[in-house]
Amino acid sequence: METKKNTLLAGLLVGMGYVASSLAADGQIIFTGSMTSPTCVISVNNQGATATVNMPPVLASQLAHGGDTAGETPFRITLDSCTGPTVLSAYVYFEPAAGYTATAGMMNNKSGPGYAENIRIELLRDSYSLNLEEGVNWSTWYASAADLDINTVTNSASGDFVVRYYAANDSVTAGTVQTVVNYTIIYL
Secondary structure, eight states: OHHHHHHHHHHHHHHHHHHHHHTOOSOOOOOOOOOOOOEEEEEETTSOSSOOOOOOOOOGGGGOSTTOEEEEEEEEEEEEEEESSOOOOEEEEEEEOTTOOEETTEEEOOOSTTBOSSEEEEEEETTEEOOOOSSOOTTSGGGGEEEOEEETTTTEEEEEEEEEEEESSSOOOOSBOOOOEEEEEEEO
16 A cells, blocks of 8 residues: 555656646746936925925914814925926825824814914815825825826926815814924826
8 A cells, every 4th residue: 555655656746747847937038127207306385395384373263163264375386307207297295294193184283382272284285175194095195195287398397285274173272383294296
């Protein structure tokens, strides 16, 4: 019985050798290329890549009810002097900076003595609120991103945005408003 098992095993191994040799590669293909991305000069309101957008002072009474908005302030992000491939599609992805948070898709105000309470900062593009989230979720990044208007003649891009105060509830208090958002340019 032991001899039959050994003979069968030896036959299977030899057979597998023939199958393996018949599946040997006949050649190979080498794929080569390079990854490039545009290099652009990024500017927010002509201040450079890091900028401050000053919102107007508003009365807390203008934000008396949850959902009230005030102080709409436009700002523009531009990509100029792009080198490398032509910019065909570019998006701006926004997310809270370290130490700041978002609730309901909007930035929370800094907390502490002297800061206004129950106020959020809302970012908009074309009258649509951008849904900011904490941490990059690449499967849904587009909810907090906005496309930029591309000029293929000058190989540049720009996007107009609006930021405004948003009452989180009926209890907005007077004080300083400050929040920080990071942004990433995504080339597709």
